[in-house]
Amino acid sequence: MTNVIHNFNAGPSILPAEVFEEASRAILNFNNTGLSILELGHRTKTFQAVMDEAIALVKELMRLDDNHEVMFLHGGASTQFFQIPLNILGENDLAAYTDTGVWASKAIKEAKLFGHVEVVCSSKNEGYTYLPKDFTIPKTAKYLHITTNNTIYGTQWQDLDFFYRSGVPIVADMSSDVLSRDIDFNKFDVIYAGAQKNAGAAGVTIAIVNKELLGKLDRQIPTMLDYRNHIQNGSMLNTPPVFAVYVAMLTLRWLKSMGGVKEIEKINNRKANLLYHTIDSLDVFRGTVMKEDRSKMNVCFVAINEQLEKEFINECQKEGMVGVKGHRSVGGFRISLYNALPYESVEAITDLMKDFAQRKS
């Protein structure tokens, strides 16, 4: 590798350089134990300290109250699609779901296995390029499920008050924007996020549950899927994904050292503003999402024709800018601006965009 790589991948995605350095040292010799983190027993004091710190950092960075339990689980965010209704949705209960993208619709499909589901809004007819507004949320719903940031389409709920006011417990898939903005996390009864987008390496999922919702059903829940067992055992019910938890812990430590969620949000805003401003000011590019719903994590746009699209992708490749291509289902470009992406990377790609536009006009 010679040149600087700018990594705009949507997930797994960029992590802080410090995290890579520390994690690679830990593979050779973890905390001067003479052992690799990969050969360390998960029941050792040394690893227990890692898990404890990871859980404590999530609580601290999100300012969670004592009702909210933090778990590090296996199975990805996709397992949460069914683990949540399995634990909290009775077969005669109703759950409200917002259909704002492929991930949301996968969550809907799984919930239907366990109870009644009402899809309260959908933007599918418009290719998920906006977020529906002013729909009704049934008061009788056991919970309302939202996807706070739709990774594939580049939409993100900016006004969460609408959901807070519903009075219905909120369950949120925050896989691609967790810890990226300063919101009141205690307003949510369940939060889940695959770590590989904004919080660490692939292999572990952060799940946060208001414990008051648990233990209310008479359903039999398999041991490994019952949240109460994971809480009681401090996310060590079985062998946890030791290395992934460690990398998540390092990433959380880094976030704390950056000043936490409030400070990272300021940087994230600057990055998103620069990129959207550049898209809007150049004739060759066009944003694909309704402006008020634009995501600050995944920025989706197209070039005005296919030829230019191909050319720009090629130029990105030459300049060491990776992960610029849109999701295979939507095409165009998608630039992910997760916490660890430096402002300089956004400057680099916007400079290239401006230069490209000048040459092509």
Ligand SMILES: *Cc1c(COP(=O)(O)O)cnc(C)c1O
């Ligand atoms: C990536 C993603 C998922 C799927 O995550 P896995 O950990 O691969 O199961 C779910 N929801 C959203 C919003 C995502 O971005």
